[in-house]
Amino acid sequence: MEDAVSIEPATEDGHLSEIHELAHAIWREHYPGIISSEQIEYMLRTGYNLDALRRDVRQNRIRYDRALIGGRLVGFSAYGAHCAADALMLHKLYIDAAQRARGCGRKLVETAAGYARANSFDRIVLRVNKANRSAIAAYERIGFSVSGPIVSDIGGGFRMDDYWMQLDL
Numbered sequence: 001m002e003d004a005v006s007i008e009p010a011t012e013d014g015h016l017s018e019i020h021e022l023a024h025a026i027w028r029e030h031y032p033g034i035i036s037s038e039q040i041e042y043m044l045r046t047g048y049n050l051d052a053l054r055r056d057v058r059q060n061r062i063r064y065d066r067a068l069i070g071g072r073l074v075g076f077s078a079y080g081a082h083c084a085a086d087a088l089m090l091h092k093l094y095i096d097a098a099q100r101a102r103g104c105g106r107k108l109v110e111t112a113a114g115y116a117r118a119n120s121f122d123r124i125v126l127r128v129n130k131a132n133r134s135a136i137a138a139y140e141r142i143g144f145s146v147s148g149p150i151v152s153d154i155g156g157g158f159r160m161d162d163y164w165m166q167l168d169l
Contacts, residue, residue: 003070005104007111010064010076016053018073019064023048026094034131042156056080062091065111067104074099077108079115082125087166088116090126109142109167116169123169127162136163143167 010016024044031040046052056062056078067075075095082089090112095104109124116124127150128135136146144165152160 005074005102005107006068007107008066008068010057010066013054015066016050016057016064019066019076020048020050020053022073022076022096023092023094026096029097030094034129039156039158042158043154046155056091063115064092065108067095067099067108069099069102069104075104075108077112079112079124081119081121084125086120086122087125088112088119088121088123090124093126105138106142113167113169121169124167126165127160128165130161130163136165139165139167 010019027040027044027048035043053064057064060080062078062080064076064078066073067077076092077090077094078092079088079090081087090109093105093108112124124144125147126139126144128139130149144167147164147166150160150162150164152162154160
């Protein structure tokens with residue numbers, strides 16, 4: 001029997017270390033051809049170093065959830081209140097390439113949606129790179145829809161050219 005996917009919160013520093021390692025592996029596997037290797041490394045240095053992950057949890061009140069199969073970390077999500085009072089922002093959702101299409105992403109979104117409903121949010125919003133076709137398609141299968149473009153300067157001479165997507169709850 002195949003191991004089931006379980007979703008558990010990241011509640012300790014060791015969990016963030018595992019997320020840090022997995023994020024680096026996923027970004028280096030998934031994003032070449034979507035963004036430059038220089039931008040990948042810049043974003044990993046600035047957004048996925050352990051201090052940034054700890055700051056997310058401790059100061060920015062962002063919740064990290066872990067997708068586990070057989071007790072092994074295979075994916076994660078991060079979410080928190082958005083500046084629009086009725087929206088939960090899904091900041092991160094990543095699944096190891098070997099575990100995609102097993103329902104991990106859907107379960108992570110369902111967990112975030114449960115949190116959103118329990119905290120009176122009406123929708124979940126996220127940003128996704130316009131060239132990240134596989135992620136856009138996966139989000140659409142879950143029920144998200146594109147709600148518009150957004151371009152942001154992220155420093156280091158880089159910008160993010162994304163779509164806003166949203167899921168009404």
